[in-house]
Amino acid sequence: MDEIMQGRTHTCGALRISDVGAQVKIVGWFDNLRKVSKNLGFLILRDYYGVTQVVIETEEMMNVIDGINYESTISVSGTVRERSSKNAALPTGEIEVVPEKIELLGRCRSRSPAQKKRMRTPV
Numbered sequence: 001m002d003e004i005m006q007g008r009t010h011t012c013g014a015l016r017i018s019d020v021g022a023q024v025k026i027v028g029w030f031d032n033l034r035k036v037s038k039n040l041g042f043l044i045l046r047d048y049y050g051v052t053q054v055v056i057e058t059e060e061m062m063n064v065i066d067g068i069n070y071e072s073t074i075s076v077s078g079t080v081r082e083r084s085s086k087n088a089a090l091p092t093g094e095i096e097v098v099p100e101k102i103e104l105l106g107r108c109r110s111r112s113p114a115q116k117k118r119m120r121t122p123v
Helices: 059-066 113-118
Strands: 023-037 040-047 050-056 073-082 095-106
Touching (some): 023 059, 023 095, 050 059
Parallel strands (some): 050 095
Antiparallel strands (some): 023 040
């Protein structure tokens, strides 16, 4: 797993408002998805260091995400932008990443009931 993480530019807990406009690559576990429509959704990517919101704004990216199950390891490459609706409870709550590429690195085979229950918490 270490060689997978070496390609990232930031951890999921590291991005801040000062990073707006930066091209980044983050790697973590597919924690949650709040799907609003066929071309809008909010994915939460989690690693040991924190969480980052990834905003899906195209049907093409939504189709990529639809093929990935929760807790799978993915990489997201994209641009950091300021959130329109901030979450002061999170260190990364002022930003989100708009993906240009989402890549499945490792598929999760199953999730425990505790993981499923925790996934319901909005970010």
